[in-house]
Amino acid sequence: MKFLLISLATTLAFSSSVLSVAVWGQCGGIGFTGSTVCDAGTTCIELNAYYSQCQPSTATSAPNTIQSSTTTSTAPSSSVCSGTRTKFEFFGVNESGAEFGNTNIPGVLGTDYTWPSPSSIDFFVGNGFNTFRIPFLMERLSPPAQGLTGSFDATYLSGLKTIVSYITGKGAYAVVDREYSSPLVPPSYIKGAVLNPPLAHNFMIYNGATISNTTQFQTWWTNLASQFKTDSHVIFDVMNEPHDIPAQTVFNLMQAAVNGIRASGATSQLILVEGTSYTGAWTWTTSSGNSAVFGAIKDPNNNIAIEMHQYLDSDGSGTSATCVSSDIGASRLQDATQWLQANNLKGFLGEIGAGSNAVCITAVQGALCEMQQSGVWLGALWWAAGPWWGTYFQSIEPPSGAAIAQILPQALEPFL
Ligand SMILES: *[C@@H]1O[C@H](CO)[C@@H](O)[C@H](O)[C@H]1NC(C)=O
Numbered sequence: 001m002k003f004l005l006i007s008l009a010t011t012l013a014f015s016s017s018v019l020s021v022a023v024w025g026q027c028g029g030i031g032f033t034g035s036t037v038c039d040a041g042t043t044c045i046e047l048n049a050y051y052s053q054c055q056p057s058t059a060t061s062a063p064n065t066i067q068s069s070t071t072t073s074t075a076p077s078s079s080v081c082s083g084t085r086t087k088f089e090f091f092g093v094n095e096s097g098a099e100f101g102n103t104n105i106p107g108v109l110g111t112d113y114t115w116p117s118p119s120s121i122d123f124f125v126g127n128g129f130n131t132f133r134i135p136f137l138m139e140r141l142s143p144p145a146q147g148l149t150g151s152f153d154a155t156y157l158s159g160l161k162t163i164v165s166y167i168t169g170k171g172a173y174a175v176v177d178r179e180y181s182s183p184l185v186p187p188s189y190i191k192g193a194v195l196n197p198p199l200a201h202n203f204m205i206y207n208g209a210t211i212s213n214t215t216q217f218q219t220w221w222t223n224l225a226s227q228f229k230t231d232s233h234v235i236f237d238v239m240n241e242p243h244d245i246p247a248q249t250v251f252n253l254m255q256a257a258v259n260g261i262r263a264s265g266a267t268s269q270l271i272l273v274e275g276t277s278y279t280g281a282w283t284w285t286t287s288s289g290n291s292a293v294f295g296a297i298k299d300p301n302n303n304i305a306i307e308m309h310q311y312l313d314s315d316g317s318g319t320s321a322t323c324v325s326s327d328i329g330a331s332r333l334q335d336a337t338q339w340l341q342a343n344n345l346k347g348f349l350g351e352i353g354a355g356s357n358a359v360c361i362t363a364v365q366g367a368l369c370e371m372q373q374s375g376v377w378l379g380a381l382w383w384a385a386g387p388w389w390g391t392y393f394q395s396i397e398p399p400s401g402a403a404i405a406q407i408l409p410q411a412l413e414p415f416l
């Protein structure tokens with residue numbers, strides 16, 4: 001999704017200046033200066049210290065407990081996918097928020113950007129998901145004045161570490177908190193918090209310029225990985241969706257980052273590398289050029305996967321709720337799956353998204369089915385959850401994001 005972030009920031013700026021806040025708008029939180037009064041029929045709910053949201057009054061009683069495991073029984077796995085399948089090791093959602101407001105650097109927490117809601121993490125853990133991708137802005141972590149190899153912004157780093165610890169600590173929480181003791185959630189079930197730096201507009205760009213110095217990029221990753229090296233449930237996602245950069249150049253930067261991460265002493269964590277052309281699965285073996293170079297990726301600790309993204313609308317951008325056909329998911333992944341098999345590599349579908357309609361739901365089922373049948377895909381993440389999506393058609397943010405009612409029970413839960 002490449003076009004939504006700016007308009008969303010604009011909407012938020014509006015909602016903070018009017019007298020009463022519309023449904024899904026922000027109504028409170030640290031640093032928030034707008035109205036705290038919600039429209040009639042909605043109630044201001046605190047999602048975390050930094051973000052309160054006007055939610056429909058009827059849906060406020062138990063935001064974490066709706067759509068619990070009962071929904072899986074109405075959609076048994078066998079009915080959507082046959083044959084022998086390998087369960088995903090990692091299955092979850094993207095948690096947007098910290099990368100919002102990308103035209104304001106550094107921006108103001110609670111106004112321009114936010115961190116994911118712990119209640120959203122709880123909701124997905126309670127439903128059996130185990131992986132959360134956390135996009136953040138490189139320019140907020142590494143202020144341009146200090147540059148790529150300078151010191152990190154302590155406050156933003158601390159926000160990132162807080163949500164990461166919350167996620168990776170969930171295994172322990174699952175034992176003590178009854179609410180998560182469903183059979184779907186064995187203790188220590190959480191597999192990972194995926195750290196994903198996307199950049200302002202064209203990814204693999206820092207402070208307005210394409211990153212080209214592999215040494216500096218390697219150092220940046222050494223510095224970041226050393227902050228998380230003791231947490232084996234962290235996953236390093238080197239860079240979100242590079243594009244308009246030759247595949248070989250992207251490969252060189254990815255390989256440098258892998259080397260830098262391992263050099264920091266972070267040797268137990270999974271690393272995800274992405275290719276050029278927005279790391280699209282459908283163009284992996286063709287126009288992107290990725291398949292010609294990424295077979296050579298090397299990890300001294302042998303714990304790496306190729307991250308790809310796939311949307312099911314006509315231009316593959318994830319901006320339309322209309323899917324090309326009910327088998328477009330499986331067909332767009334097919335060549336990439338064969339390439340992974342031929343190169344003895346593992347894949348990771350870091351983003352998949354589609355509309356809440358019958359054609360799209362069948363198409364998502366087909367994609368996940370093929371992935372589990374192939375055995376080469378470690379996992380998949382839905383795009384996207386996060387507190388500020390409002391009525392965005394792919395939002396799976398509880399309690400009532402657009403994808404909660406149908407996508408969650410019909411297209412995702414059968415693959416847990
Ligand atoms: C890359 O960055 C390093 C460290 O800042 C510097 O020494 C080196 O000259 C740079 N390389 C190029 C090609 O600019």
Ligand SMILES: CC(=O)N[C@H]1CO[C@H](CO)[C@@H](O)[C@@H]1O
Pocket residue numbers: 001002003005096099135198240241309317318351383
């Ligand atoms: C295709 C897509 O939705 N990509 C998004 C992935 O995450 C980053 C971070 O929010 C977005 O900026 C991309 O647009």
